[in-house]
Amino acid sequence: MYELQYQDNYKVNRVVRYHDLDEMLLAFSGCVTLPDNLPVQSLTLDGKNLGYHGLIGDLYPFLKSIDPKSK
Incomplete structure (x- = not known):
């Protein structure tokens, strides 16, 4: 869970x-x-910090970069 x-x-x-x-x-x-x-204070997956620091508005490109389907 994210x-x-x-x-x-x-x-x-x-x-x-x-x-x-x-x-x-x-x-x-x-x-x-x-x-x-x-x-954004933190973004975690199953309790593991994903290392995102920034604004909500910049979150989508980060999510796409960690999406295994995008690779």
């Missing part, structure tokens, strides 16, 4: 969980799921 921790505009830490990478890619591929300007 877990995305981010800080919202009110400086409150939030957590969103996705069952798999396809679900997460779908959430970030078209519609605006979360505002692009929010900072």
Whole structure:
């Protein structure tokens, strides 16, 4: 399971969980799921940190880079 921790505009830490990478890619591929300007605190897969640091708006290219189907 993927877990995305981010800080919202009110400086409150939030957590969103996705069952798999396809679900997460779908959430970030078209519609605006979360505002692009929010900072990501961590992105983990089954508790292992994936090393992403940046904004929500830059997350999709990172997800595509770790997608084994993209290679």
